[in-house]
Amino acid sequence: MEIVYVYTKKRSEFGRQCNFSDRPAELHxxxxxxxxxxxxxxxxxxxxxxxxxxxxMSEHEVNTERFESESRGINxxxxxxxxxxxxxxxxxxxxxxxKVEKDEHYQNTIMQIAGLMEHCCKQNNATDIYQEFFxxxxxxxxxxxxxxxxxxxxxxxxxxxxxKRTATSLSWHPDGNHKxxxxxxxxxxxxxxxxxxFDSYIWDIENPNKPEMTLKPVSPLVCLEYNPKDSHILxxxxxxxQIAYWDTRKGSQPVEMSTIEHSHRDPVYKVIxxxxxxGMDIFSASTDGQVLWWDIRKMSEPTERxxxxxxxxxxxxxxxxxxxxxxxxTMPTKFMVGTEQGLVVSCNRKAKTPAExxxxxxxxxxxxxxxxxxxxxxxxxxxxxADWTARIWSEDIKESSIMWTKYHMAHLLDGCWxxxxxxxFFTVKMDGTLDVWDILFKQxxxxxxxxxxxxxxxxxxxxxxxxxxxxxxxxxxxxxxxxSGGLCTLQKNEKALVSEMFERETKREKILExxxxxxxxxERSRSEQSREDEGKEADGExxxxxxxxxxxxxxxxxxxxxxxxxxxxxxERDKEKGVxxxxxxxxxxxxxxxxxxxxxxISM
Amino acid sequence: xxxxxxxxxxxxxxxxxxxxxxxxIQGINGVIGTIVVNAEGIPIKTTLDNSTTVQYAGLLHQLTxxxxxxxxxxxxxxxxxFLRIRSKKHEIMVSTDKEYLxxxxxxxxx
Numbered sequence: 001m002e003i004v005y006v007y008t009k010k011r012s013e014f015g016r017q018c019n020f021s022d023r024p025a026e027l028h029x030x031x032x033x034x035x036x037x038x039x040x041x042x043x044x045x046x047x048x049x050x051x052x053x054x055x056x057m058s059e060h061e062v063n064t065e066r067f068e069s070e071s072r073g074i075n076x077x078x079x080x081x082x083x084x085x086x087x088x089x090x091x092x093x094x095x096x097x098x099k100v101e102k103d104e105h106y107q108n109t110i111m112q113i114a115g116l117m118e119h120c121c122k123q124n125n126a127t128d129i130y131q132e133f134f135x136x137x138x139x140x141x142x143x144x145x146x147x148x149x150x151x152x153x154x155x156x157x158x159x160x161x162x163x164k165r166t167a168t169s170l171s172w173h174p175d176g177n178h179k180x181x182x183x184x185x186x187x188x189x190x191x192x193x194x195x196x197x198f199d200s201y202i203w204d205i206e207n208p209n210k211p212e213m214t215l216k217p218v219s220p221l222v223c224l225e226y227n228p229k230d231s232h233i234l235x236x237x238x239x240x241x242q243i244a245y246w247d248t249r250k251g252s253q254p255v256e257m258s259t260i261e262h263s264h265r266d267p268v269y270k271v272i273x274x275x276x277x278x279g280m281d282i283f284s285a286s287t288d289g290q291v292l293w294w295d296i297r298k299m300s301e302p303t304e305r306x307x308x309x310x311x312x313x314x315x316x317x318x319x320x321x322x323x324x325x326x327x328x329x330t331m332p333t334k335f336m337v338g339t340e341q342g343l344v345v346s347c348n349r350k351a352k353t354p355a356e357x358x359x360x361x362x363x364x365x366x367x368x369x370x371x372x373x374x375x376x377x378x379x380x381x382x383x384x385x386a387d388w389t390a391r392i393w394s395e396d397i398k399e400s401s402i403m404w405t406k407y408h409m410a411h412l413l414d415g416c417w418x419x420x421x422x423x424x425f426f427t428v429k430m431d432g433t434l435d436v437w438d439i440l441f442k443q444x445x446x447x448x449x450x451x452x453x454x455x456x457x458x459x460x461x462x463x464x465x466x467x468x469x470x471x472x473x474x475x476x477x478x479x480x481x482x483x484s485g486g487l488c489t490l491q492k493n494e495k496a497l498v499s500e501m502f503e504r505e506t507k508r509e510k511i512l513e514x515x516x517x518x519x520x521x522x523e524r525s526r527s528e529q530s531r532e533d534e535g536k537e538a539d540g541e542x543x544x545x546x547x548x549x550x551x552x553x554x555x556x557x558x559x560x561x562x563x564x565x566x567x568x569x570x571x572e573r574d575k576e577k578g579v580x581x582x583x584x585x586x587x588x589x590x591x592x593x594x595x596x597x598x599x600x601x602i603s604m
Numbered sequence: 605x606x607x608x609x610x611x612x613x614x615x616x617x618x619x620x621x622x623x624x625x626x627x628x629i630q631g632i633n634g635v636i637g638t639i640v641v642n643a644e645g646i647p648i649k650t651t652l653d654n655s656t657t658v659q660y661a662g663l664l665h666q667l668t669x670x671x672x673x674x675x676x677x678x679x680x681x682x683x684x685x686f687l688r689i690r691s692k693k694h695e696i697m698v699s700t701d702k703e704y705l706x707x708x709x710x711x712x713x714x
Contacts, residue, residue, distance in 0.1 A: 101648065102619065104618075108618075109701045109704050110622050110640065110706065113701050114626065114699070120699075121710055
């Protein structure tokens with residue numbers, strides 16, 4: 001129903017001011033109740049109405065602004081001296097003291113209290129009431145009491161900037177471990193907002209309110225490492241591929257940066273200090289496929305370069321992107337690189353030709369290898385963390401890992417061994433959980449799984465004493481955790497048991513490998529493909545294209561087969577129809593007539 | 605304490621006795637230092653260096669005041685006579701009087 005009101009105005013009166021006048025009320029529309037609509041409703045009797053006779057309250061959350069506190073020192077001056085005496089004046093003080101000593105009251109008092117004191121001192125010497133009687137037995141008691149493994153958050157360091165960045169790398173201070181250097185950057189491609197700060201911080205673990213020192217690089221740092229020999233020097237690899245080093249005594253600006261032309265072309269994911277006489281050598285890895293060696297005193301050019309080309313030709317286009325590096329000071333000529341493609345490449349630094357530098361590769365992961373570390377007690381075994389699993393490898397077995405965890409529901413983003421226990425390692429996941437694994441205790445599940453925060457945890461680093469660990473999250477929050485004593489004290493026989501376990505698994509893998517090799521040999525000799533060895537390289541490169549072509553062909557073949565089947569079925573149906581028609585026609589023709597024939601057709 | 609000191613020659617002053625006593629305490633096995641502090645917290649006599657003395661005197665003076673007030677709060681007729689603080693490294697003993705404090709730091713039987 002349309003309600004329309006028509007308003008007319010003379011053309012000559014347009015623009016004239018409005019003159020309002022009174023007039024009586026006019027009824028424009030009167031909508032009468034339609035009682036027939038009542039049939040659509042039923043009377044509800046009784047009606048339930050809830051009423052509360054109480055004060056109306058509402059819940060609000062308020063968070064006060066953080067109280068900023070700063071520690072300052074106060075200088076105290078000696079007091080208590082009489083007003084006319086200047087405490088700085090040596091003579092005056094000595095005179096005062098001598099005066100007091102001559103006082104009779106003083107002398108009597110001293111005699112009294114000195115007597116009591118002498119008695120107590122001699123008492124102390126006679127018996128040591130604080131002697132530890134059950135020291136040796138204490139250890140046994142501790143072992144028997146089964147302490148549940150646990151971890152406790154000690155401190156949380158938040159990124160002070162408004163725009164939160166991921167804490168991509170952590171490094172503990174080499175002496176004393178009371179400082180933690182954290183590198184912040186945004187690893188999401190092109191998602192870094194323009195006003196994102198580039199700073200990285202060094203935190204004092206006692207003070208989570210304010211970082212102790214700021215490092216200001218030219219581009220956000222992806223990795224940061226303290227020099228193990230000189231705790232004032234840190235080196236960082238940045239998002240734009242440059243390497244810079246800082247001296248904490250010299251301020252927040254980098255002391256020197258590598259030149260852009262000779263640096264990496266992709267973010268530098270890992271930088272490690274080398275063991276050398278000068279203590280000034282580092283090497284860095286990036287997803288552009290290069291591993292570069294530098295001497296930090298001369299950052300204009302790398303001292304050495306290695307291209308991670310698995311075909312050993314030094315072809316940069318073929319190169320694998322490196323995401324993690326591993327270097328053990330006890331084996332200074334060897335190092336390992338974890339790649340984006342899921343391969344671990346083991347290299348020898350002292351090889352004469354670049355082709356010999358790459359010794360072997362270990363495959364088995366489906367995604368980039370985020371962490372790679374040798375077991376500090378058994379350097380032949382190393383841990384890799386990638387995709388949804390963590391795997392333990394033995395250097396001798398190249399085809400597969402000797403032990404691995406189950407596939408988790410979230411990606412594993414970083415991991416490391418405990419420096420004090422050979423069977424314990426830590427991993428962090430994308431859902432913000434930290435897992436502590438003790439392979440002597442349980443292999444299928446982590447011994448302790450702790451949800452640290454709601455966002456993904458990107459990095460983890462254990463302190464040298466194995467008790468504290470720091471983990472960095474996507475929003476820049478670094479959490480400092482302390483793990484329970486059981487997980488950081490070496491158990492008796494642990495080394496022997498772990499070494500036995502590793503040997504057993506290695507042997508198992510070796511046997512499996514040998515069997516596989518045998519089976520392959522048999523196949524090869526059976527199929528008589530002599531080109532396999534030579535053409536393997538070419539096959540390797542084209543295999544993906546071949547596979548795609550093959551998949552397409554199969555798909556279209558299946559389509560064709562289906563179409564053909566359908567066509568055949570149709571034809572058969574038509575044929576049947578035709579046959580039936582003929583049959584019916586004959587029947588009807590013989591018996592009834594046209595009508596029943598038509599009915600039969602419909603029922604077909 | 606040697607009461608027989610009175611039998612010595614009378615010119616043997618009490619002051620010398622005081623010196624003797626303090627020296628004896630300092631000589632006890634394990635004693636690191638001795639400090640005598642007056643009611644205002646000024647160190648009168650000390651065997652340690654100045655900065656350490658000032659620190660001990662100031663801090664222990666306050667602590668003794670607090671301890672004394674605690675004892676007297678519980679029982680006003682009572683008073684603090686001796687305070688012993690055992691720490692990991694050594695034992696600090698404070699013998700108190702209304703006006704003076706005697707502080708001794710001892711490292712008991714190792």
